[in-house]
Amino acid sequence: xxxxxxxxxxxxxxxxxxxxxxxxxxxxxxxxxxxxxxxxxxxxxxxxxxxxxxxxxxxxxxxxxxxxxxxxxxxxxxxxxxxxxxxxxxxxxxxxxxxxxxxxxxxxxxxxxxxxxxxxxxxxxxxxxxxxxxxxxxxxxxxxxxxxxxxxxxxxxxxx
Amino acid sequence: xxxxxxxxxxxxxxxxxxxxxxxxxxxxxxxxxxxxxxxxxxxxxxxxxxxxxxxxxxxxxxxxxxxxxxxxxxxxxxxxxxxxxxxxxxxxxxxxxxxxxxxxxxxxxxxxxxxxxxxxxxxxxxxxxxxxxxxxxxxxxxxxxxxxxxxxxxxxxxxxxxxxxxxxxxxxxxxxxxxxxxxxxxxxxxxxxxxxxxxxxxxxxxxxxxxxxxxxxxxxxxxxxxxxxxxxxxxxxxxxxxxxxxxxxxxxxxxxxxxxxxxxxxxxxxxxxxxxxxxxxxxxxxxxxxxxxxxxxxxxxxxxxxxxxxxxxxxxxxxxxxxxxxxxxxxxxxxxxxxxxxxxxxxxxxxxxxxxxxxxxxxxxxxxxxxxxxxxxxxxxxxxxxxxxxxxxxxxxxxxxxxxxxxxxxxxxxxxxxxxxxxxxxxxxxxxxxxxxxxxxxxxxxxxxxxxxxxxxxxxxxxxxxxxxxxxxxxxxxxxxxxxxxxxxxxxxxxxxxxxxxxxxxxxxxxxxxxxxxxxxxxxxxxxxxxxxxxxxxxxxx
Numbered sequence: 001x002x003x004x005x006x007x008x009x010x011x012x013x014x015x016x017x018x019x020x021x022x023x024x025x026x027x028x029x030x031x032x033x034x035x036x037x038x039x040x041x042x043x044x045x046x047x048x049x050x051x052x053x054x055x056x057x058x059x060x061x062x063x064x065x066x067x068x069x070x071x072x073x074x075x076x077x078x079x080x081x082x083x084x085x086x087x088x089x090x091x092x093x094x095x096x097x098x099x100x101x102x103x104x105x106x107x108x109x110x111x112x113x114x115x116x117x118x119x120x121x122x123x124x125x126x127x128x129x130x131x132x133x134x135x136x137x138x139x140x141x142x143x144x145x146x147x148x149x150x151x152x153x154x155x156x157x158x159x160x
Numbered sequence: 161x162x163x164x165x166x167x168x169x170x171x172x173x174x175x176x177x178x179x180x181x182x183x184x185x186x187x188x189x190x191x192x193x194x195x196x197x198x199x200x201x202x203x204x205x206x207x208x209x210x211x212x213x214x215x216x217x218x219x220x221x222x223x224x225x226x227x228x229x230x231x232x233x234x235x236x237x238x239x240x241x242x243x244x245x246x247x248x249x250x251x252x253x254x255x256x257x258x259x260x261x262x263x264x265x266x267x268x269x270x271x272x273x274x275x276x277x278x279x280x281x282x283x284x285x286x287x288x289x290x291x292x293x294x295x296x297x298x299x300x301x302x303x304x305x306x307x308x309x310x311x312x313x314x315x316x317x318x319x320x321x322x323x324x325x326x327x328x329x330x331x332x333x334x335x336x337x338x339x340x341x342x343x344x345x346x347x348x349x350x351x352x353x354x355x356x357x358x359x360x361x362x363x364x365x366x367x368x369x370x371x372x373x374x375x376x377x378x379x380x381x382x383x384x385x386x387x388x389x390x391x392x393x394x395x396x397x398x399x400x401x402x403x404x405x406x407x408x409x410x411x412x413x414x415x416x417x418x419x420x421x422x423x424x425x426x427x428x429x430x431x432x433x434x435x436x437x438x439x440x441x442x443x444x445x446x447x448x449x450x451x452x453x454x455x456x457x458x459x460x461x462x463x464x465x466x467x468x469x470x471x472x473x474x475x476x477x478x479x480x481x482x483x484x485x486x487x488x489x490x491x492x493x494x495x496x497x498x499x500x501x502x503x504x505x506x507x508x509x510x511x512x513x514x515x516x517x518x519x520x521x522x523x524x525x526x527x528x529x530x531x532x533x534x535x536x537x538x539x540x541x542x543x544x545x546x547x548x549x550x551x552x553x554x555x556x557x558x559x560x561x562x563x564x565x566x567x568x569x570x571x572x573x574x575x576x577x578x579x580x581x582x583x584x585x586x587x588x589x590x591x592x593x594x595x596x597x598x599x600x601x602x603x604x605x606x607x608x609x610x611x612x613x614x615x616x617x618x619x620x621x622x623x624x625x626x627x628x629x630x631x632x633x634x635x636x637x638x639x640x641x642x643x644x645x646x647x648x649x650x651x652x653x654x655x656x657x658x659x660x661x662x663x664x665x666x667x668x669x670x671x672x673x674x675x676x677x678x679x680x681x682x683x684x685x686x687x688x689x690x691x692x693x694x695x696x697x698x699x700x701x702x
Contacts (some may be wrong), residue, residue: 037587042640045668046622052667053591060399060568060589064576068568081564106624148557 015140018133019083023073025130026066026086029112033063043110047096048103065089073137076145080138087134094127167302174306177205181310185317189324191215195226195286198314202288203228205310206303208273210291215318218283230291241275242287249663255279257311258465259304274299278315284325286318340483347487350378351494364388364502368399371495376401376471379488381449383472388499389414391464402472403450417447418466421458421646433500435459435469436493444470455488458494461503469495503623591669595676598686603696606660606689613658615687620670629697631662639673646681655683663691 008014033040041059044050051059065085072082093111100107100119109117117123181201188194195213203211210229217223219243225235244264271291278286288311293299354374368386376384384403389395389411396411409417422430424440438444438456445452453470460466469492474480480488580586580604601609610613610633619626619634626636637645659678663670673687678686 034576034579035583036585037583038585041587042622042668043666046624048665048667050667052669055667056587056591057589059587060580061573061576064572064579065569068572068575072568076570078564080558081560081568084560085565087211089162106628145557148554 009032009136010140012140012143015137016143019073019076019079019137019141022083022130022133022137023070023087026070027074028070030063030067030070032113033059033110034067036086037063040110043108046105046107046110047100048105049096050098076143077147079141079145083134083138083141087131087138090131090134094124094131097124097127162576170302174205174302174309177201177306178309178313182313185313188317189321190225190540191318191321191325192226194314194317194321195224198288198317199226199228200308202290202307205306206290206299207294207297208290208292209294211272212238212287212289214242214287214289216285216287218241220285221595223284238287240634241284241289250527255307259307262612274304274307276311278311278318280315280322281319282322283359284322286314288314340481344483344487346659347378347484347491350374351491354491354498363387364397364499364506365496367502368397370499372401375491375495378491379471379484380475381471381473382475385451385453385470386467387414387417387470388461388465388467389418391415391466397467400450405450407449409447409449413447417444418458418468420447421468422443422458422466422478424456425458430458430460432460432462433493433496435489435496437489438468457489457492459492459499461496461500465503467496467499490558497540528547592676595672595679595686597679597684598672598675598688600690601660601687602690602691603693606662606687609660609687610659615658615660615685618659618663618674620661620674621665622670625663629694629699630695631696632698637674639670642674646677650681655681656685656687657683657684660687660688660689662693664690 037059039055040063041055044059044062045052045055046138066089069082069085069089072078073086095120097109101121101124105119107119109119109123111117111123161385176622181197184197184201185194190196195215199211199213202208204212210227212220212225212227213225215224222239225238245520257276257278260277265272265275272289273292274288274290276288278288278460280286284488288307290299290307293303302346354371368388372384372386376382383400384532385400385407386411387397387399388397393410396409396414398407398409398414400407420443421438422428424438424443425436426439427436430436435457436459438458441453441456444456448470453576454473455471458466458467460470507609594675606615606617610617617631617634619636620639621630621636622638622640623636626634626638627647630636635649659675661671661675661678663674664672675686675688
């Protein structure tokens with residue numbers, strides 16, 4: 001059973017599916033934040049973790065980092081780097097959520113919508129799950145990499 | 161006394177006669193002359209009226225006969241006499257001359273008084289017969305003694321003559337054998353010369369050119385032809401000598417000729433390298449141009465390679481002996497063997513040439529392979545370098561480089577900056593400056609203003625924080641809801657009423673934001689409460 005699970009986990013197709021999911025998720029999450037940077041800025045500020053002079057720049061750039069990383073994941077461009085960026089973001093978010101939960105700060109998550117998504121343990125669990133997916137993609141993804149399509153692969157040299 | 165003198169004279173006469181006879185017989189080798197001399201000496205010595213001398217061979221046949229003074233003596237009578245003399249009862253195997261007994265003599269048909277038999281060394285017999293003496297005298301012992309002496313001389317001379325004759329015969333026979341041997345030596349020399357010539361010329365064409373004159377010369381033939389046909393390669397070799405004009409035969413005619421030869425040999429079957437004489441040569445006459453062959457040999461060099469040797473009539477009009485025929489066969493067999501060798505040599509030469517060609521091709525292939533190997537080595541080096549480059553690039557692709565993060569973040573910053581500048585809802589990257597006309601006061605000052613000037617205390621934080629706790633009497637005006645709250649609660653408010661605003665944290669300066677908005681709504685006395693005021697908060701809902 002564990003062997004089959006391990007095989008399934010290690011299968012490149014599984015990693016590809018997870019990659020598409022995480023990439024699409026980040027693309028989706030970034031769109032509203034990009035359109036409404038002021039509201040996202042309030043969300044960031046509500047965490048009370050970022051100095052006030054960095055809140056606005058973060059509110060402007062962070063959604064774009066999410067978008068670019070998500071697009072790269074879906075397109076298969078610099079996948080590992082993108083997965084590393086996304087995993088880092090998710091790790092940061094998880095830490096922030098943990099802090100907020102510990103401090104019992106009554107704020108919205110700001111993950112997708114600026115309002116109506118309060119921070120909870122579910123939110124934390126969800127972020128942890130996404131973090132695991134990001135690490136999984138980083139570790140096992142190997143299919144459909146756009147940046148490899150236009151170069152000779154080592155295995156092609158053995159079978160010209 | 162007179163008688164004694166007469167005896168002495170007679171003895172002297174006999175001795176002189178013996179000496180003269182010996183002198184006469186000296187050197188005489190012909191038996192007939194010896195017989196004649198012996199008869200004359202004997203007849204004269206004892207005064208016989210006639211006589212005969214005869215010589216027989218081993219079979220007692222008369223070979224030589226001399227008769228003097230006896231007309232009645234015939235050849236047949238002498239044969240009867242000899243036969244009677246050879247009767248075992250009359251003659252004994254004696255080595256010395258002896259007289260036949262008078263009893264026996266009287267039984268003979270002629271009237272001979274004395275008959276002397278002389279056995280020869282080789283088994284022959286000689287007889288001397290004498291008629292009665294002249295004047296009716298009887299023969300005495302002196303006469304017999306003289307005859308014995310003469311017969312001894314005769315025996316010696318005749319033995320010598322017969323021996324000489326035998327030697328001559330033997331010489332003649334040896335000479336004849338020598339001639340045969342010379343002829344055989346001649347033929348064998350021919351074979352040797354042929355072998356030497358064949359050793360010098362290993363080519364079939366050259367061998368045939370050398371072989372045919374040798375064969376014809378050795379066996380005294382003026383015309384001859386040798387033809388060879390290889391059915392595998394359809395090659396035909398034809399050599400002739402003494403035939404004008406030079407014959408030419410098509411492969412079909414040659415094939416036909418060889419077929420007729422095969423039909424003419426004894427068993428209609430031929431083995432390789434064993435030439436067979438063709439017995440029926442008449443069918444070949446129409447096919448052979450220019451001469452009529454007398455001896456034809458068919459031979460098989462190897463499978464599919466037949467040949468025939470056709471010899472014309474000999475120059476000498478003599479019959480060849482069996483030995484010569486055998487030598488001719490041996491000569492032909494030797495020639496076929498050389499032909500086989502020549503053919504094998506040609507095959508070896510062809511094989512060598514083929515091998516040389518193959519070696520040349522192989523060498524070229526090796527050279528080409530060497531060049532190809534060199535090219536392959538160069539290509540392998542290039543391939544290794546390309547593989548190293550590809551592997552490096554692949555590893556780079558799989559590796560996470562700082563440049564990747566720089567690019568991702570850089571692109572995001574560029575896009576975010578550009579989009580934010582273009583976005584009507586864009587925000588400032590930097591904190592806004594402190595609003596003009598706003599005074600920053602401490603908690604004591606705020607308390608004074610609140611109590612003395614009836615100032616309005618405003619909590620600028622978001623509603624959630626307000627509800628957790630706020631200063632007593634504070635009104636919650638969060639920046640996000642400023643317009644709505646202001647419309648609902650501050651439209652009727654006096655703009656000159658002092659406003660004391662608080663609410664800032666590590667991440668957000670809500671108080672400055674709200675103060676700026678109130679200033680925008682023409683409120684003149686706006687104060688911002690600074691310092692640690694959390695101790696003044698009361699729980700939410702009060």
